[in-house]
Each structure stands twice: as C-alpha cells, then as structure tokens.
Amino acid sequence: MDQTMGDDESELPQDFDALKSAILTRRQTLPKRLRQVAVYALDNPDDVAFGTAASIAASADVQPSTLVRFAQHFGFEGFSSLQQLFRARLRDRTPAYDERLKALSADGESADENGAILTGFVAAAHRSLDALSQSVDPADFERGVDILARAETIYLIAKRRSYPIGSYMAYAFGKLKVKAQLVGTAAGIDDDMLALAGRGDAAFAVSFSPYAPESAHQARTLAARRIPVVSLTDSAFSPLAESSKVWFEIAEADHAGFRSLSASMAFAMALTVAVAERRRRLHEAIAAQ
Template identity: 45%
Template sequence: MPLSEERADTPGEPPATFAELRERLAGGSVRLPKRLKQVAAFALAHPDEIALGTVARIAEDAGVQPSALIRFGQALGFTGFTDLQAVFRERLRKQVTNYDERLLSLRTGNGDTSRTAVLLDGLCKSATHSIATLHDRIDVEQVDAAAALLARAETIYLVAQRRSFPITSYLSYALGKLGIRNVLIGSAVGTDSETVSFATQRDAALAISFTPYASATVAHARQLSEAGVPLVVITDSPFSPLCSDARIWFEVVEADFQGFRSLSASMALAMTIALGVADRRQSGETGTDPG
C-alpha cells in the first residue's frame, strides 16, 4: 500500500467532547487509512468498551494491533490513546443520568410555565428539526433505489432491536396491509437467527439501528449480507457497523430534547420507502436487480 494511504491527515485540535469527536469522524473532515477507519468504526459502535477497556482488549475486539489505537488518537490530535479514552469516559459519566433525573430537569427552571406545555413544545421542536433536516439532506434518488430494491423481493425481512424496533414493527403492519409479504425479526423465543437463515437472494431486507448499535441487528444484517440478500440500512453514521453490509444505506440523525430522542425522521423515511415499494408493486415497476 502506498505511503500516502498509510497516513492520516495532519490533526488539528483534539475534540473536547464525544459529540465533537463523533461529528469530526462522521463529517469526513478527517481522512484515515484503512486500519484507523476500522478503529473509528469500532469506537463509534462500542463507546463503552473504549471507555472501560484496556488497550490490549480493545485492540483484540477491534481486530487491530494496539499501536493502531495510539495512532488513531494521534490522528485526532490527542497525544495518545489515554487522552482519547478520557473523552469516552466523560461521555459515560454523563450517561449515568437516568430518566428520572432527566424528567426532574424538566420540572426546574421553567418558572410558572406548564410543565406539560414545555414538554410538548420541546418534543415538537426536536421532531420538527429532525424531519426538516431529513427533508433537506436526503438523496431522493437513493430512496427511489431502495424502494426499487425492496419491491423486487419475494419477502422483505425487517430487522431492528431496542429503540429502532417500533419502526420495523409498524412497517410490518403497514406492509401487511398493503399486501406485501414481510417477516418481522424480533421473536421472543430467540429463533431470529433461524428465521433469518430462510432468506434467499430472491428476498431483501431492511435493517435499522442507531448508536449504540444493537449487536443482534448487526449480526442479523451480516448474516443476510453473507447469504447474498440485498440489504437497505437506516442508521446514524457512515461509521455504523451496518454500512459495510448494506447495498444502500441512509444516515438519519434525530434531534433530542432533554436527552430524549423521537423516531420522527426515521419513521418518515421508512414509511416513504414502504409506500414507494407499494407504488412500484401496484404499477408493475419492479424492474431488475442491477447487482
């Protein structure tokens, strides 16, 4: 590999917070060689492991040499890995705030304003901002391509866990009402891997996961991809572990209010794709798989 591909860009000031670090990596302002990209993807997918693990253990889990962690920190402007790890540990300390404490923060500092009015206003504004950002940034041609890919499928597999599961759950309902065969992955009896194994290249899948990425979703998406099943992904970062397995992927970042994130933009995109699938099916415009 040429020397130019082995080196990262000259770093500037190191990011002071995890949010700044994540934005710098996801925004493409830092160009990294292959191994450091691998570290970046692991760090964004497993921030708790970076915060709490040893260099040796993190390197093993990320599939790199320990020296790659040091070079990754230096590529971001840190003197080494320890300073980088401090940013991840500060993120973890801030996350200790539980939902009760978040709710308590809503009850203070609002004077005589109705707490319900503050909640409604804040949540509506964050949802509106999320949808407006999606509307302005989404590549409509990519949405068309995703709808076309899924429309060709005999069966659409819907894959999500935790916070993302309400999206695929509703999509399963909507697609069923539209007469489109689908399988919702999320069995309480723990047979999801077996169900996913039934998918073939004649099918397609939609997987959804956001930071911190659900390990089961990542595993099922990889299983589908390795079986040659075309995969569409909705996630929140180009460094998401789902992107490498996706035929088409979308980045959706939801705004938050007092630490709570809605699914407004993600649901809007998912439903747009689903209705696009139905429209193509009804008009007979399923086309052929371009590969």
C-alpha cells in the first residue's frame, strides 16, 4: 500500500500547476499504477475534469480505487478533491477561447461534410494555439534559446510525425545562417552523424506519443556524452524529458482522432528565429571586444 506524503512533501497542491509540479518531482518514485494515473491525468486534464471516477479509471486502465490512492498519495482526502484542481484549471481559461469554439461549431453545423472537416481542424488548431501561450514558461524558453544559440552545430532529431518540424527548422536555420544538421538520412547513418557531435554542440529533439524509440535513444546517447539536449514533446512522462536540459510540453488538440502540428510548428519557428537573433547578438558582442 502506498505511503502518504512525508513531512517534507506535506504541502497540499493548491492549483493544477502545483499538482503537476508535485507529480513531476516524484515521477521516478511513483508505484506503477499511480504512475499510470499520473501519465493519463497530465496528458488528458480536460477528461479528468469532466469525467467520472469510473470513466477516468477505465481510460487510464486502472481500478477506480487506484484514483483514490493517487489522490491520497498527494495529500488529498479523495479523488473528488483532487479533481477540483482540474476543474478550476478550466474555469481559469480566457472566455474568448470558449466563444471562439462555439462560433466554429455553429459554422460547422451548416456546412457540407468537407467544410465541416475543415472547420473541425481549424477549431483544433485554435485550441492548440490558445494552449501554447499558457504552456511555455518564458524563463525556460530563454534557457532553451541560450543553449542552442551558443552551440557550434545544432543537431535536429525528429522522426515520424515530428519529422516536418525538424525538416522545416533545418531549412529555416540554413536561411538564417545557423549551422544545423537534420539527423535522418536515407543512408541510415544517423548514429555515425551523431558521433561527430562535440561538447560545443547541442541538440533539439522532438517526439510525440507514441514516441519514436530512435529519437529517445539518440537523445539519451547525446545526454550521456554531456551534449545538452533541448526537446519538444507532449507529456511530462515523455522519454525525452529525462534526457533534456530544457524540455517543452505541447499537447496538440485533435479532430476526429487526427492531430495537426499547428502549435508545435509555431513554437519551433519562434525558437528558430529567437536562436538566430541571440546568435547575432552574441557575435556582435564578441566583435565589439
């Protein structure tokens, strides 16, 4: 049976961000089933806010009693008390978000089938972009920019669904005269390419669930060689998080089970341009000395 929080961890989380921080701090020591609940809760906060204990347990593939144990593990009397943090998170959202979605839904009702599909994806993109500004910590963004801006070469790791992000960043970095290397070749020499990375280099890795094992392996390999990794992923329990100096969590909204890259691409381009601008300033400062 799980122990309750110790004296050094007895402070009850007062909001969703505090709960998330507590989960991340203790993620390595959570028992298997509680970790399973944590992964589901952080990946699907809206579902946790609206769902019943039975439906949430079924989705997380655990017993309802496990939800109670999870809540008590973080100092709550029961699961309903913890669930209030998820509901408060929704109440704190800007009203414009709900109004925009209602307008899009109304438009979709009168459109033909293809128009409704377009409207659905536009609505999902809006949801993703609305969440983006709230999910990226400015201080972390500065740290990520600084790490990449100081690198001699930036290695871009992006496979499968994430590949378009790395590919476009490689293109943009080239135009901005920033030395970057996309790790992904038809010749299958990714590992040989990464072997060339040195202490003066850095990497930017991207992977979303279901995570590409190649990307996770490559990020771990670089981190083990003390080459800093900055990553973009969709969960605090992503394998990239453990290998990264700085990592960013962006969960794209879906439409009919399909997820686009609206927020992820916007973030990647902002990071790319910010890195190029920081490098320009660093070079100017060095030249002025």
